[in-house]
Amino acid sequence: MTFDVIIVGAGPAGSFAAERLASNGVRVMLLDGRPEGQPKACGGGVTAKALKAWPQLLNAVGRTVNDLELYSPAGKRLSLKLGEPFAIYSRIAFDTYLRERASKAGARVCATKLTKRGICRTETGWSLQLPDEAQVAGKFLIGADGANSTVGKVVGQSLAASEMEIAFGYRAPLPTCQEPPTVVAFLPGWAGYAWAFPRLDHISFGIATTQEAFAHEPLDSLLWNFMLGYYRQREDSKAHLWCRRKADHERDERTRRELARTVERYAARIPGVGDKTWDSRKVYGAGWALVGDAAGFADPVTGEGIYYALRSAELFSECYLRGVPEAYEQRWREDFGRELKRAAQMRRRFYGNFWGAPFTERMIEFARSHRGIQRVLGDLVAGEQAYSDLKKKLARSALRPL
Numbered sequence: 001m002t003f004d005v006i007i008v009g010a011g012p013a014g015s016f017a018a019e020r021l022a023s024n025g026v027r028v029m030l031l032d033g034r035p036e037g038q039p040k041a042c043g044g045g046v047t048a049k050a051l052k053a054w055p056q057l058l059n060a061v062g063r064t065v066n067d068l069e070l071y072s073p074a075g076k077r078l079s080l081k082l083g084e085p086f087a088i089y090s091r092i093a094f095d096t097y098l099r100e101r102a103s104k105a106g107a108r109v110c111a112t113k114l115t116k117r118g119i120c121r122t123e124t125g126w127s128l129q130l131p132d133e134a135q136v137a138g139k140f141l142i143g144a145d146g147a148n149s150t151v152g153k154v155v156g157q158s159l160a161a162s163e164m165e166i167a168f169g170y171r172a173p174l175p176t177c178q179e180p181p182t183v184v185a186f187l188p189g190w191a192g193y194a195w196a197f198p199r200l201d202h203i204s205f206g207i208a209t210t211q212e213a214f215a216h217e218p219l220d221s222l223l224w225n226f227m228l229g230y231y232r233q234r235e236d237s238k239a240h241l242w243c244r245r246k247a248d249h250e251r252d253e254r255t256r257r258e259l260a261r262t263v264e265r266y267a268a269r270i271p272g273v274g275d276k277t278w279d280s281r282k283v284y285g286a287g288w289a290l291v292g293d294a295a296g297f298a299d300p301v302t303g304e305g306i307y308y309a310l311r312s313a314e315l316f317s318e319c320y321l322r323g324v325p326e327a328y329e330q331r332w333r334e335d336f337g338r339e340l341k342r343a344a345q346m347r348r349r350f351y352g353n354f355w356g357a358p359f360t361e362r363m364i365e366f367a368r369s370h371r372g373i374q375r376v377l378g379d380l381v382a383g384e385q386a387y388s389d390l391k392k393k394l395a396r397s398a399l400r401p402l
Helices: 012-022 048-053 055-059 091-105 150-154 216-235 246-262 275-280 306-321 325-350 359-367 371-382 387-399
Strands: 002-008 028-032 062-071 077-089 108-111 119-122 125-129 135-143 164-172 183-186 193-198 203-210 264-271 288-290
Touching: 002 012, 012 028, 012 091, 012 306, 028 091, 048 055, 048 077, 048 306, 048 371, 062 359, 077 091, 077 359, 077 371, 091 108, 119 150, 135 150, 150 288, 164 216, 164 246, 183 359, 193 216, 203 216, 216 246, 275 325, 306 325, 325 359, 359 371
Parallel strands: 002 028, 002 135, 028 108, 062 183, 135 288
Antiparallel strands: 062 077, 119 125, 125 135, 164 203, 164 264, 183 193, 193 203
């Protein structure tokens, strides 16, 4: 029970690192602490940027999305034809796919949940006390166990509550229409957005917002209004997403009763690291490293973290296999650290005002009549448009002839 590397957490970051390391002869133990059949609270969207970087992800069972409906806070709709599709996965299917690849590569996968008390540093590395009283020893420890990382707490690099965002939602039945749309709607009066991501056998509804803006009851009510509006529009394309008419009352109540019987609720914290924290953030130390959400690697504007989970796992693995794991700290900063910091600086502006209205309102309003702005938004969805020059590109596109 002695390994070169022990990875705590078998989400995308942990499993991807385990596969990369094990396939190169590293003795890896991958600890999966999530109860069987319990998915992570996540929309399951994987950007086109990630699919291009790792095309094997398309072998996981999921849906590819070529069209996206964007809604402004006032309910204005933009039908966006994507130049590059993204994918939507059930997190059970996606995580299982990556975990099985790690196992086939030679990693030993163990379904167990660690506590902080069960992790102990030794003269030669780390000793882990498993719940079944077995002990595991490892020379190197990787925390890939989410925003509330146990490993992060052990090494003194846990994220404060103020450095997290909230995501919650419901898994619900697919509507009866032939091709239910994928929807992202910016919230009226709140920082954040709601999503409706159809999967193969259900639809994931959710809201992501900042910790400081989170208030459960009004946001849950807003999410229910969003869900009812989504189903309402499947029966009446002219219906409003957020507001219902008197004629909608009976149908909405019927839908609400049906959903109350069938939906499954989920919730989680996700990283939302502030711009000043990135300057001092440490994700590597002697004998340990953090990857993915445990490191805080998620887009502070959207909460999207799968690309950064996979990329950070890849960067660490490359450094470890070259015999210079300490280079990981510099590699992630050079690769995507500046963009995450810039996104954190842009978060308030993105959900703030622009020309007398929410920026997201103006963005969609202009895009409805301008193809250049639509292309910029398509690049943003694909993960290819940086926040650093988003407003500049939008303004430049708006000034070009149609």
